[in-house]
Amino acid sequence: MEKAFEIMDHTADVGIIAYGASIEDLFSNSAMALFSLITELEDVEEKLRLDVEVSGEDTESLLVEWLNELIYLVDARHVLLKRFVIESLTERELHAVCYGDEFDPAKHKMKVGVKAATYHMLELAKSDGYSAQVIFDI
Amino acid sequence: MARWQGQLIKVDDCRWKIPENYKSGMRVPGLIYASQEMLESMLDEQTPEQVANVAFLPGIVGYSLAMPDIHWGYGFPIGGVAATSVEDGVISPGGVGYDINCGVRLLRTDLTEDDVRPKIDQLVSALFRDVPSGLGSEGTIKAGQKEMHQLMVEGARWAVKRGLGYEEDLDATEENGCLSGADPAKISDRAAKRGMPQAGTLGSGNHFLEVQVVEEIYDSEAAGVMGIAEQGQVLVLIHTGSRGFGHQICTDHLRVMERAVSKYGIKLPDRQLACAPVQSSEGQDYLAAMACAANYAWNNRQCIAHWVREAFGKVFDQSPESLGMRQIYDVAHNIAKIEEHVVDSDKLRVCVHRKGATRAFPPGHRDIPDRYKGIGQPVLIPGDMGRCSFVAVGTQKAMDETFGSTCHGAGRMLSRGAAKRTLKGADIVRELESRGIAVKAGSIPSLAEEASQAYKDVTKVIEVVHRAGISRKVAMAVPLGIIKG
Numbered sequence: 001m002e003k004a005f006e007i008m009d010h011t012a013d014v015g016i017i018a019y020g021a022s023i024e025d026l027f028s029n030s031a032m033a034l035f036s037l038i039t040e041l042e043d044v045e046e047k048l049r050l051d052v053e054v055s056g057e058d059t060e061s062l063l064v065e066w067l068n069e070l071i072y073l074v075d076a077r078h079v080l081l082k083r084f085v086i087e088s089l090t091e092r093e094l095h096a097v098c099y100g101d102e103f104d105p106a107k108h109k110m111k112v113g114v115k116a117a118t119y120h121m122l123e124l125a126k127s128d129g130y131s132a133q134v135i136f137d138i
Numbered sequence: 139m140a141r142w143q144g145q146l147i148k149v150d151d152c153r154w155k156i157p158e159n160y161k162s163g164m165r166v167p168g169l170i171y172a173s174q175e176m177l178e179s180m181l182d183e184q185t186p187e188q189v190a191n192v193a194f195l196p197g198i199v200g201y202s203l204a205m206p207d208i209h210w211g212y213g214f215p216i217g218g219v220a221a222t223s224v225e226d227g228v229i230s231p232g233g234v235g236y237d238i239n240c241g242v243r244l245l246r247t248d249l250t251e252d253d254v255r256p257k258i259d260q261l262v263s264a265l266f267r268d269v270p271s272g273l274g275s276e277g278t279i280k281a282g283q284k285e286m287h288q289l290m291v292e293g294a295r296w297a298v299k300r301g302l303g304y305e306e307d308l309d310a311t312e313e314n315g316c317l318s319g320a321d322p323a324k325i326s327d328r329a330a331k332r333g334m335p336q337a338g339t340l341g342s343g344n345h346f347l348e349v350q351v352v353e354e355i356y357d358s359e360a361a362g363v364m365g366i367a368e369q370g371q372v373l374v375l376i377h378t379g380s381r382g383f384g385h386q387i388c389t390d391h392l393r394v395m396e397r398a399v400s401k402y403g404i405k406l407p408d409r410q411l412a413c414a415p416v417q418s419s420e421g422q423d424y425l426a427a428m429a430c431a432a433n434y435a436w437n438n439r440q441c442i443a444h445w446v447r448e449a450f451g452k453v454f455d456q457s458p459e460s461l462g463m464r465q466i467y468d469v470a471h472n473i474a475k476i477e478e479h480v481v482d483s484d485k486l487r488v489c490v491h492r493k494g495a496t497r498a499f500p501p502g503h504r505d506i507p508d509r510y511k512g513i514g515q516p517v518l519i520p521g522d523m524g525r526c527s528f529v530a531v532g533t534q535k536a537m538d539e540t541f542g543s544t545c546h547g548a549g550r551m552l553s554r555g556a557a558k559r560t561l562k563g564a565d566i567v568r569e570l571e572s573r574g575i576a577v578k579a580g581s582i583p584s585l586a587e588e589a590s591q592a593y594k595d596v597t598k599v600i601e602v603v604h605r606a607g608i609s610r611k612v613a614m615a616v617p618l619g620i621i622k623g
Binding site: 009110135 | 212331392409584623
């Protein structure tokens with residue numbers, strides 16, 4: 001399998017470059033990259049399931065909204081997620097089912113407090129497959 | 139990143155101008171405060187391009203300004219100041235930043251280094267225990283929705299009314315710890331849900347709590363007015379903001395502004411500069427929501443200051459009052475404020491965006507407390523973990539040149555990843571301890587991200603603003619104990 005994502009450095013913050021054979025893969029891998037920044041994914045079990053729906057102005061903003069929704073769930077619902085099934089995805093709407101666990105300080109290591117996905121240096125590209133660069137505020 | 143190749147005109151040793159004709163679409167020139175040496179790293183980082191981009195904002199007046207601690211941010215550079223006309227200009231959430239009213243509070247004490255050093259480990263442990271910090275941490279403030287709304291409207295007063303601090307703390311806080319115009323109806327449920335559990339917490343990242351010792355006094359008169367009497371005196375610095383609450387508000391309103399940009403036909407070189415006219419419903423809604431976050435942050439620092447006083451009280455077995463734990467001042471360094479300034483010899487109401495910049499009002503200004511009217515507003519400039527911090531005062535020159543603004547800190551130089559690759563948290567603890575500095579942190583490995591080596595030297599930053607005259611340095615303090623999330 002081709003790599004799903006990589007982490008990139010940015011002076012004040014941190015970014016990801018995610019890849020996907022399809023746009024659905026890209027969204028799912030971006031989410032995985034986000035949670036790999038936040039915690040050690042291998043410590044997260046699939047114990048709960050969350051339905052997530054977001055909308056955006058275009059595919060780029062939909063990606064930012066998607067990641068911001070997941071960041072919100074970490075803070076407000078105290079969950080850590082690791083698997084993301086994209087149920088439907090259009091240019092402006094996304095429905096996904098996410099699997100993960102409730103945050104447990106005894107079991108999960110929090111690596112970075114990711115606070116927001118930004119539009120800064122946001123790049124979404126299509127060649128063979130798709131790739132996206134997103135910078136996070138931490 | 140390729141070196142910036144744009145046009146820069148040297149005005150003097152600490153001022154550099156980007157002419158208005160550098161890029162088509164700039165409405166005003168850019169002005170960067172920096173030494174030649176600092177300018178080099180700015181050019182390598184392409185930061186002047188961001189200064190030029192900010193000059194595109196409709197209604198911007200004067201200059202797109204950059205302080206010497208400037209570094210690459212999203213859209214707006216961190217360390218940027220931009221004033222836009224309230225009548226026909228825009229407000230941009232990116233010009234405030236995600237951590238709305240991230241800021242600094244400084245407390246004085248009657249204690250000296252000799253009193254504190256023997257008990258520093260005990261003190262740092264007590265502070266670490268009593269002030270909730272770290273990732274995923276939740277506060278002891280349990281506010282329901284109604285109380286949360288009051289907190290957003292009242293700011294620091296909310297805490298003082300509940301016995302957390304004194305009335306005089308409010309007097310020693312920018313805006314008395316309460317920005318007017320806050321409207322909880324403009325806050326999303328999501329922001330409230332993120333904010334409620336985190337009220338009264340220090341957080342993580344670059345936020346910290348530091349027990350400091352005064353090492354140098356440059357202006358004994360101004361220092362005296364602030365209650366800083368001598369070298370060796372102990373101070374406490376609190377650096378935190380509005381936590382996930384402010385971030386959610388910024389995220390929510392950036393989405394609104396995205397649409398506003400096309401609705402009002404605004405042309406911008408960077409999507410992250412999204413904005414709306416100050417007078418539009420989108421602009422007014424953001425200002426009302428931003429004020430809620432600003433007030434949440436002031437309340438946060440108020441609660442933390444109270445727990446700091448209590449921890450000192452327990453460790454030294456005396457009341458905080460008898461330890462002389464008065465507040466010197468509290469400043470915001472990520473905020474937009476409606477202020478009156480003189481532009482082209484006319485008085486003008488402007489929206490001053492300070493993103494990683496501190497208000498620095500001069501002596502006699504009506505918005506500073508009476509006891510500081512003779513010296514100017516105290517300006518608090520924290521350095522990085524382990525180096526030093528400065529206390530300064532605002533000047534008339536800041537009023538004339540920078541809309542009453544100055545720098546806010548050291549400014550990051552190395553990315554977090556680069557810092558982690560080259561430095562180890564455990565080594566940093568050892569190095570700090572060998573210098574007699576006690577450290578308590580939620581995560582030792584992440585300490586590496588905040589090491590001194592990752593930041594510009596704050597001493598060089600303060601030298602530039604002092605020489606440029608946009609603030610005047612008063613005292614310098616070094617750490618004795620550090621608490622990190």
